[in-house]
Amino acid sequence: MAKFHNVNQLPLTGPLAMFSVKTVLVAAGWTVTKSGDGLALYSASGDIITSGGAVAGGLGTTRAYFTVTDAATKVCLSFQTISNTTYRVKYSETGVMAGGSPNSTTVGSATDEQVLYGAGTDASPTGAQMLHTDNLYRFHVVANSTAQAGSGTYPFWFGGAVNATGVAASFFGLDGMANGTYNTLDVAPRAIITWYVATGPVATGWVTSTDTAFYARGWVAYGLAAASFKRLAMTVYATQPQTGSWIGAVTGLENLSTGPYATEDQPLPLLLARCLAQGTLPGIKGFCADIKIATNTTRGYPSTVLNATNAYVYFGGLALAWPEAVSPSL
Amino acid sequence: MAKFSNVNQLPTTGPLGMFTVKTVLVSAGWTVTKSGDGLALYSASGDILTGGGAVAGGLGNNRAYFTVTDASTKVCLSFQMITNTTWRVKYSETGAMAGGSPNSTTTGTATDEQILYGAGTDASPTGTQMLHTDNSYRFHVVANSTAQASNGTYPFWFGCTVNATGVAASFFGLEGMFTGTYHPLDVVPRAIITWYVATGPVVTNWVQTPDSNLYARGWIAYGLGAAAFKRLCILPYIISNANILGGPGSALTMSTGPYATEDQPLPLLLGRAVAHGTLPGPKGTCTDYKTTSNSARDYPSTILNATNAYVYYGGLLVLWPESVSPSL
Numbered sequence: 001m002a003k004f005h006n007v008n009q010l011p012l013t014g015p016l017a018m019f020s021v022k023t024v025l026v027a028a029g030w031t032v033t034k035s036g037d038g039l040a041l042y043s044a045s046g047d048i049i050t051s052g053g054a055v056a057g058g059l060g061t062t063r064a065y066f067t068v069t070d071a072a073t074k075v076c077l078s079f080q081t082i083s084n085t086t087y088r089v090k091y092s093e094t095g096v097m098a099g100g101s102p103n104s105t106t107v108g109s110a111t112d113e114q115v116l117y118g119a120g121t122d123a124s125p126t127g128a129q130m131l132h133t134d135n136l137y138r139f140h141v142v143a144n145s146t147a148q149a150g151s152g153t154y155p156f157w158f159g160g161a162v163n164a165t166g167v168a169a170s171f172f173g174l175d176g177m178a179n180g181t182y183n184t185l186d187v188a189p190r191a192i193i194t195w196y197v198a199t200g201p202v203a204t205g206w207v208t209s210t211d212t213a214f215y216a217r218g219w220v221a222y223g224l225a226a227a228s229f230k231r232l233a234m235t236v237y238a239t240q241p242q243t244g245s246w247i248g249a250v251t252g253l254e255n256l257s258t259g260p261y262a263t264e265d266q267p268l269p270l271l272l273a274r275c276l277a278q279g280t281l282p283g284i285k286g287f288c289a290d291i292k293i294a295t296n297t298t299r300g301y302p303s304t305v306l307n308a309t310n311a312y313v314y315f316g317g318l319a320l321a322w323p324e325a326v327s328p329s330l
Numbered sequence: 331m332a333k334f335s336n337v338n339q340l341p342t343t344g345p346l347g348m349f350t351v352k353t354v355l356v357s358a359g360w361t362v363t364k365s366g367d368g369l370a371l372y373s374a375s376g377d378i379l380t381g382g383g384a385v386a387g388g389l390g391n392n393r394a395y396f397t398v399t400d401a402s403t404k405v406c407l408s409f410q411m412i413t414n415t416t417w418r419v420k421y422s423e424t425g426a427m428a429g430g431s432p433n434s435t436t437t438g439t440a441t442d443e444q445i446l447y448g449a450g451t452d453a454s455p456t457g458t459q460m461l462h463t464d465n466s467y468r469f470h471v472v473a474n475s476t477a478q479a480s481n482g483t484y485p486f487w488f489g490c491t492v493n494a495t496g497v498a499a500s501f502f503g504l505e506g507m508f509t510g511t512y513h514p515l516d517v518v519p520r521a522i523i524t525w526y527v528a529t530g531p532v533v534t535n536w537v538q539t540p541d542s543n544l545y546a547r548g549w550i551a552y553g554l555g556a557a558a559f560k561r562l563c564i565l566p567y568i569i570s571n572a573n574i575l576g577g578p579g580s581a582l583t584m585s586t587g588p589y590a591t592e593d594q595p596l597p598l599l600l601g602r603a604v605a606h607g608t609l610p611g612p613k614g615t616c617t618d619y620k621t622t623s624n625s626a627r628d629y630p631s632t633i634l635n636a637t638n639a640y641v642y643y644g645g646l647l648v649l650w651p652e653s654v655s656p657s658l
Contacts, residue, residue: 183589183594207568220588221589224589235568237565237566237567237601238567260550260551261516261551261611266611266612268599269597273567275575278569283589284623
């Protein structure tokens with residue numbers, strides 16, 4: 001396992017931050033398979049994005065984009081700038097977005113593509129807020145260059161923590177399901193968790209009776225007739241049913257503290273699933289391989305656990321992979 | 331992994347059922363390290379029990395007992411008959427109960443011993459109900475002869491399902507925590523789950539405050555200054571508002587999911603929150619035990635019956651012999 005990262009950044013603009021996402025992903029083994037600068041520059045198979053500025057070859061121009069593919073040529077993501085804070089993001093499991101009519105302002109398409117942020121069409125894209133207000137946040141990117149056992153996923157995450165307060169306003173993370181916890185017929189055993197909430201994530205983005213606002217999404221039965229890209233509950237652990245208390249999420253939760261052994265907290269496994277009450281295709285997606293549930297209510301960003309050896313950072317109720325021996329900044 | 335079992339029994343008395351617990355555990359590598367028949371027969375190091383009857387050498391006499399030790403000489407348990415349904419059960423992590431004044435009616439002692447069922451003293455023991463009313467239940471014993479990876483536990487369970495209804499009235503199970511899910515300083519990464527509830531277990535004894543009635547128990551910080559034997563929550567999942575997934579009476583179901591006709595059982599986390607009192611923290615995730623994700627099923631349903639069988643049992647899924655149908 002090798003972590004590549006660029007954390008504690010203070011980007012002046014969203015595109016500068018997203019340029020660092022591209023840089024870290026490429027360092028971790030991803031390939032830029034298509035890109036356009038929103039002006040005249042375009043590559044159908046490579047990377048013409050050389051900065052985050054609103055200039056030729058920059059990501060800072062409206063409709064500039066890059067499309068990246070993981071080392072297994074399975075997961076493919078396109079990130080397109082609409083404004084400094086709003087993006088259109090698409091996801092495919094086919095390794096490429098070879099369809100459509102891509103050019104310097106238009107992303108390619110894939111038959112299984114899912115729009116994670118934004119709306120509109122490739123020819124007329126609109127964005128949704130993915131990043132916090134410019135120049136008000138610390139930006140972090142962490143990616144792993146080793147495929148996760150079983151799922152073959154190359155996990156990464158990026159997000160913004162509001163300056164001074166550390167509120168985890170934005171998050172985008174790809175994680176595979178832990179080996180043995182997903183159905184053997186699931187050929188896309190991974191999920192994407194995203195949120196933008198200026199004041200920080202809320203519990204109803206984890207679990208509630210309807211699935212419309214869940215932060216986690218993933219394919220269910222990919223490749224089968226029933227295949228559908230669904231919202232997934234990030235289940236929490238019940239501790240006192242009589243009071244509705246639980247462990248996990250970000251409000252109403254109980255505290256496990258550090259336990260009796262050490263000063264380090266023990267993050268808990270995170271189960272993604274759907275129940276019948278949440279509509280079609282209920283079932284267990286699996287347990288996240290890297291992303292954990294933070295268990296100590298007295299701690300949030302910038303706290304870490306196992307900072308020297310196997311670092312995790314607290315981020316909006318989650319515990320996320322973090323570079324060792326690096327202190328998160330406010 | 332080799333499972334040893336004696337399931338679907340119809341014992342006419344509790345001691346006959348418990349005699350099969352001894353037999354299965356010995357087959358799975360446990361050693362009887364002390365025994366007495368409640369009459370005159372006694373062994374300080376071996377097994378003098380030859381049956382479950384109320385006769386010489388039988389487990390059916392008041393205060394008859396056997397003490398068993400696992401193959402790693404760590405876990406030691408004594409099962410002492412008080413009446414056919416009530417027992418006194420002690421647990422130690424020292425591999426033996428070498429202290430005290432054991433004889434044909436008196437169990438040995440260990441400095442770390444914990445009483446799991448019953449009360450009183452070794453010299454004057456009393457019991458609490460562990461088994462269902464005689465001759466009204468199926469009795470099941472399943473033990474594994476292979477130590478679980480890293481935690482070194484030799485898991486087993488036994489329990490009673492009420493005839494005809496299949497209600498899981500009683501359960502006694504030893505289980506280790508899964509590799510990587512318990513604290514590396516926890517030198518006793520295992521737990522014991524027990525209940526006797528004639529009408530079946532209830533979720534409020536999986537999780538609630540206070541912790542006094544929780545079904546799971548285990549050592550926390552064994553060998554350290556803070557060591558205590560504590561009740562542990564068996565933590566089900568919340569997936570939709572306050573509705574619980576898993577455990578007895580689970581409000582929700584996931585069905586079998588889109589892939590197969592088999593349900594997908596869920597891992598089972600044991601732990602204590604700050605609200606449960608001293609020594610909070612996760613104990614770990616059970617290695618073998620799972621919880622149900624399908625509220626429509628309970629005993630005698632199974633999953634993976636032919637290859638890696640589990641039986642539904644009061645909200646749990648526990649090991650079951652392959653290709654054997656649980657009987658009502």
